[in-house]
Amino acid sequence: MTSPGNDSADEADRLALVVVNFASSSLLAANLVDPGLRSVIGFVVVVDNPSTVDESRRVQELCAAHEWVLVELPRNEGFGAGVNAGVARARELACTRVLALNPDATIDPDSVRTLLAASRADPRALVAPRIVRPDGGGWFSGAVLDPRTGTTRRASGIELEGDSTWQTGACFLVTIAMWDEVGGFDDDYFMYWEDIDLSWRWHEAGGRLVLLEDATAVHDPGGTQFGAGKSPLYVYFNCRNRLLFARKRFASRFGRRWWPASVRYAWSVATRGSRRMLAKHPLLVWSAFRGTLAGAFGSLTPRRAPARR
Known part of the structure; x- marks a missing residue:
């Protein structure tokens, strides 16, 4: 498979979009087909945490139809392990950066270009956009963990300063070199809090967390949740x-x-x-x-x- 055109990076600076799927093939079909994304992304890597035979078949069909790279895991190993597997595949494809994105989220090409520019300016940064809900309301723009009590609160400011700040795993862009240095996600979490853990270790490794207000991703948290509440x-x-x-x-x-x-x-x-x-x-x-x-x-x-x- 050859890499699509990339108007923001040459062959030595190739970007992969990594999406972890679990019973959400309909979201992949709706959210990853923007042709504009392929002009700034070298590869779309879909990691399938299997749920049912029909779902796996549907993901295989989508990947074949859109020339996405499919990574099929033998069992559902959780979100963090899925992203780790996607980054490993991106590395094999000679990519130097990855953009991780939830299947229930979308991001426009201009926002990807903004994230890329920030990553090139600081390759050790974990760069993220402002994340909003479909109605335009804020969903996530950085947060702070109080290590004394285990409570969290929202953060403010374009750069998330301080070693207690963290970024959501719903959408972020990093260099694979820095990802490897930090160690990627900790598989033990399976899902939730793995992004807080990653952010904490990112600070410990001397990296920065950078939030870009002029880049936006749209996240529909109801897309993979339990009806109107939580599972x-x-x-x-x-x-x-x-x-x-x-x-x-x-x-x-x-x-x-x-x-x-x-x-x-x-x-x-x-x-x-x-x-x-x-x-x-x-x-x-x-x-x-x-x-x-x-x-x-x-x-x-x-x-x-x-x-x-």
């Missing part, structure tokens, strides 16, 4: 991974300080969207309880380096 898996992994992060990154320094707030955090996660969801889906409370216990007392496994996947 049991969303609740479980948010509660689990908050405490997993504390144990991995802080150990005895701050980690146990997060425990007293865990019940309040679990309740806030389970009731996001509407408290009426609990009446319809009482499993959310059980998921919050299980996730909190798993995060506090589950085993810690060694983090795998994506370069050796």
Whole structure:
């Protein structure tokens, strides 16, 4: 397969768009077909975390029809592992940068060019656009983690200064060289909080987080969620991974300080969207309880380096 034309990069500076799919082939069909994107992106790499036979067949058909590069994983290994696999494939295709994008998000070619220019100016930066909802309202523009309590708040400013800031994994652009230096996503998180962990290690490696207000991605968070609220898996992994992060990154320094707030955090996660969801889906409370216990007392496994996947 030959690389499409790229009006913003030569052959020595090739960009791959990496999208992780799980039961979202309809979103791929709707969000990745913009012909303008192919003028600034060398390859579209779709990583399929398998769900059903029909879904896998549909993803295969889409990739064949649009000349996307398909990476089929043997099982659903989670979001972070999926991105790691996509970056590994981009490396094999001689790409030097990757743009990670959620399947329920879109980005226009001009915003990609803006991200590319910022990455070229600072190859060690994790560069991200401002992310908005379909109605134009803000969805994410950077956030700050309080390491003493495990709480987060929104950040402001074009450059996210300070080692407690973090970027969402929904859309970002990085060089593969810096990605390899940091170690990519930690597969242990499966989904949620892996972007906070990545941002933290990005700071530790001496990189910067840069938010570009004049670049925009549109994210429809309802596209992969549980009806009008949140799924049991969303609740479980948010509660689990908050405490997993504390144990991995802080150990005895701050980690146990997060425990007293865990019940309040679990309740806030389970009731996001509407408290009426609990009446319809009482499993959310059980998921919050299980996730909190798993995060506090589950085993810690060694983090795998994506370069050796």
